[in-house]
Amino acid sequence: GDSQCAVIVGSEAISTVLALSTKGETPDWSEVIGGDCEDQGFGLEELLEPALFAHGASGAIPLYALAENARRAKLGMGLEEYRLEIGKLFAPFTRVAAANPHSAAPVERSAEELATITARNRIVAEPYPRMTVARDQVNQAAAIIVASAGLARALGVPEAKWVHIHAVTAATELKLSQRPDLAANPASIASVEAALARAGMGMGDMRYIDFYSCFAIPVFNQCDHFGLSVDDPRGLTLTGGLPFFGGAGNNYSAHAIAEAVQRVRADRGSFALVGANGGWMSKYATGIYSCLPADWSAGDRFAKLPKAANAVPVSAAPFDRAVVETYTINRAPKGDAAIFIGRNTAGERVCGNADLTDPATAAVFEGGAPFGAQLAVSQDDRGRNIGRIA
Incomplete structure (x- = not known):
């Protein structure tokens, strides 16, 4: 290989940053690091969707909620029923988190407790109660050392401590608004399947599993595809998951690898x-x-998989009609905002806001089942698409 040894390290100090911000303190944490820096990141241009952002889907919670509600629609579930399904998925996670000394929220909770709406467990974006979303206000760090067998032996690392990497795969997904199935994440399935294939194994051969769990739907997608139960005796997390162990946004999976x-x-x-x-x-x-x-x-245990080529056409042009495919309602102190993704009359993907001041529209969206609804759409003075039940 190109390197005999590498160190991977990451950390988050969001908890401290927010605590200092409330006190008006702005410590200087800047530093100057020598040497060359090569940024191999995904790039914001592959993440940002200006139209969705302009309509209030400007962060992870509403964007995942859009996908989560699309899955709920496929299953034909109401909001309360689906929230309980999320609770059933995550209750076992809380048991793991409660036993993990590094957890940000080491409290075991029942499925019903996670699904019940209270003042402390308010809806942040339909269908998510606060306790079931990634907890990013943490102070957490993890580091990994990867070395060749020859160097590890030369450094005197006991072979009893060696852990071998059997396969690594990476995949990139289409943008949310381009995905043929708004609930699905085929790139993640392809990545897991390819890793298992390159290791010459199946999911049944894995004794320990940690699926990334910032929200329920990335875990549900794996369960749905591989036929895994939410109470699989192996468990689906090694740490306790991002809502309970903690969601160190830039580095969570290093914690999972360490576990x-x-x-x-x-x-x-x-x-x-x-x-x-x-x-x-x-x-x-x-x-x-x-x-x-x-x-x-043989150099065949790593693969970067090709990106899908079946993107749905997306339109940024004004439109006057749309059929709703999925939605969410952001719940915030400044007011609620309903966001939808749908298709215009040409079959192109579009997005907008549902007008919750219109009684008929509010009744359909607040009722939790606007899927397939026909909207009449106009543009406001800020250029946003505002939909009302046609």
């Missing part, structure tokens, strides 16, 4: 799978780990 290393070291011969998600299901990477050695001589 996977500890598991397979203590259970020799076992395998662990870690799935890492980024953006709004915009990219996915999968790693498989074990104390058993892996033969990398």
Whole structure:
């Protein structure tokens, strides 16, 4: 390979930053690092969707909520029923988080508690109660050292501590508004399947699993595809998940990998799978780990998968009619805002805001089932698309 040793490190200090901000303190944490810096990041241009942002879907919570409600529509579930499904998924996560000394919220909770709307567990964007979204206000850090077997041996690292990488894959998804199925994340499925194939294994061979869990839908997508139960006896998280262990936004999966290393070291011969998600299901990477050695001589245990070519056409032009495919309602102190994604009369993807001041429109959207509704759309003085039940 190109390198005999590499160090991967990341951290978040959002909790401290917010605490200092409330006090009006702005400490100087800047530093100057020598050497060259090569940015191999995904790039904001692949994440930003100006039209969605302009209509209030300007962060992870409403963007994931749009996908989550699309899945709910496919299942034919009402809001309360679906919230309980999220609770059933995440209740086992809270048990893991409660036993993890590094968790930001080490409290075990029931499915009903997670799904019940209270003052402390308010809706942040339909269908999400506050407790079921990634907890990004954390102080957390993790680091990983990757070395060749030769260097590890030369440095005297005991072979009993060696953990081998059996496969790594990475995939990039279409932008949310371009996806044929707004609920699906085929790139993530392709990444996991490719990693398993390159390791010569199946999901049943994985004794330890950590699926990225910023919200329910990235986990649900894996469960739906691989036929996994939300109460799979292996568990679907090693840390406790982003809503409960903590969502160190730039580095969560390093924590998952660190947990996977500890598991397979203590259970020799076992395998662990870690799935890492980024953006709004915009990219996915999968790693498989074990104390058993892996033969990398053929160079075929890593793959960067091709991006899908079946993007739905998206229109930024004004339109006067739309059929709703999915939606969310942002709940905020300054007021609620309903956001929809749908199709115009030409079949192109469009987005806008539903007019909650219109009684008929509010009744349909607040009722939780505007899927398939016909909207009459006009543009306001800010250029936003405002839809009302036709």
